[in-house]
Ligand SMILES: Nc1ncnc2c1ncn2[C@@H]1O[C@H](COP(=O)(O)OP(=O)(O)OP(=O)(O)O)[C@@H](O)[C@H]1O
């Protein structure tokens with residue numbers, strides 16, 4: 001986790017900006033969204049002179065035969081040497097596109113993750129802006145009836161159809177597009193019809209003419225919730241003690257963390273300011289958004305990767321204009337302009353989706369802290385299972401911990417039990433006591449969740465005659481068998497293959513599914529419990545829009561079985577859910593990644609936390625062959641808190657994060673010799689700067705040595721002190737681009753990697 005010392009990097013990033021003050025600047029330093037380490041020098045467009053006000057403005061420049069849009073990150077007086085510089089074609093912005101604070105945070109980010117500035121800057125701009133469009137003026141589009149609407153046309157509208165519904169709603173009012181989005185599904189088509197008939201028109205309205213946001217009151221908070229709200233409130237802008245502070249809201253599942261956020265967010269809106277709430281990717285469901293809108297009204301906007309470009313630009317512009325809004329979004333929402341920010345919230349702060357796994361590998365959680373510090377705001381991290389990095393910071397007193405120890409609204413925590421399956425006959429992966437518990441729960445009118453974190457029918461297809469296993473040729477891993485539609489699929493690279501009729505090795509006909517996936521569980525549970533609906537929730541069954549919601553609402557009010565992967569582990573309130581059966585616990589016990597136990601503990605606690613959230617008591621069964629495994633006995637007797645304390649002690653003893661800081665250099669190539677060569681050159685290059693402070697591992701194949709046809713290797717750097725690691729990276733990374741072996745590999749640097757694979 002990032003703390004004060006690491007922020008000093010920003011001074012270096014700001015170095016170029018300093019050049020801007022030199023009086024005789026003649027060269028523009030332009031960051032382009034290319035995987036190259038430094039900005040490019042250009043002369044200004046003909047007839048224009050440069051000064052520091054160019055910094056932060058976009059320019060169009062020639063690049064080879066192409067024209068690219070880049071951002072001026074510095075201006076300099078340095079003579080260009082013998083190189084002939086090309087001229088920029090045009091200046092796009094007259095003033096910086098990004099607010100100051102965001103600009104500096106992005107510089108910090110490029111510096112800290114050792115990523116090209118141009119790529120970092122591009123992350124903070126919707127596609128249109130990256131292509132040189134001017135930002136939309138803040139304000140909103142509204143629709144209203146035309147004054148001279150033709151009444152004959154109105155009479156021809158079919159009663160009850162969408163155009164007619166829209167027409168009715170527009171009687172004597174104009175409606176905002178955002179409002180229409182929430183109130184009338186499919187209104188856009190209807191609006192276009194009415195517009196074509198000359199009945200309605202679309203107008204731009206200034207943001208200020210909007211009605212004030214409408215919010216409704218929440219629950220009466222319990223004492224712990226209230227104390228949490230009070231502590232954060234004391235740091236909000238305007239309060240006597242206003243300023244940066246990181247809070248950890250450490251509250252058990254179902255303890256009402258979301259209510260704490262909502263209470264604070266309502267205050268932020270009432271004071272006319274902005275807030276961001278980061279949520280995990282799979283938690284950004286319509287259910288979540290509805291809950292926020294119900295409480296906070298129309299001032300809630302969403303941000304996620306599936307958003308249409310138009311929406312994106314509109315949201316970006318409204319935020320940039322400091323409109324009072326609450327933005328609920330996934331990882332990249334942390335890079336939006338927030339000139340009016342008062343609070344940043346990170347829900348389920350331990351969630352893996354906050355770490356970007358390609359391109360610029362940033363942690364949205366860490367960046368949120370950097371931004372909060374730069375903006376002088378409180379930042380609230382919420383979780384029932386905080387990550388160890390966060391807990392370590394809290395122990396050191398860097399974060400202030402706020403606790404919610406009881407479930408809100410009188411619900412009790414679920415009762416968790418290990419179910420020893422050794423020597424038991426399993427029926428389709430389920431032990432007899434688990435099946436009996438499922439039956440009892442259904443007969444008592446409750447809902448059951450069978451959790452298995454493997455989608456598909458079976459994790460492998462095996463020939464019982466000769467032992468052949470169907471593998472992905474590009475990844476050397478077993479392919480997953482799927483039934484609907486029948487196919488083999490590689491879950492690592494997405495490759496698909498037809499099901500072989502006979503064993504390709506021995507031509508035998510004894511091909512058998514090996515192991516259990518969610519699809520198979522759904523099939524077998526449907527046969528075992530034919531009177532009850534059995535619904536499956538995983539990535540395959542939920543491809544359509546709102547599919548999760550639809551499936552959940554189908555089962556919400558009656559006894560039923562849900563079969564699901566980690567998609568079901570968070571963000572859902574299922575009032576009837578009484579029993580959770582967890583399969584495949586043992587898979588997690590044997591992983592080699594040092595973070596595997598932490599992830600498994602988090603997953604188990606979160607899944608268990610879905611049970612018994614309302615009036616019915618919750619019960620959780622963990623099926624395992626290792627009932628005495630210290631991980632399980634520890635988690636059961638001492639809960640997450642005790643697990644975390646032990647895990648932290650182990651990490652300290654072994655010199656692992658959070659007591660060490662890591663950077664992982666990955667390389668992949670057609671042949672292992674190519675990545676070995678590159679990594680060896682990289683290691684040699686670093687050798688001079690290694691030593692007591694920074695350690696380099698041996699060059700090793702990645703835990704998954706082959707993927708999508710590429711052979712993969714890695715080199716791990718670690719240091720007890722973050723500044724030592726950063727100092728090395730700063731000198732080292734720029735040299736990697738020019739190593740002789742670089743042309744034969746694809747490489748990437750991951751600072752604070754969350755996975756060592
Ligand atoms: N003060 C309160 N009084 C009554 N009910 C409450 C109160 N606070 C929260 N609840 C209810 O308790 C349930 C759990 O609350 P919430 O979803 O906010 O918990 P959470 O800690 O965010 O849960 P999780 O992290 O497990 O998803 C919800 O149904 C919520 O409406």
Ligand SMILES: [Zn+2]
Pocket residue numbers: 472473474475476490491492493494495708
């Ligand atoms: Zn594959």
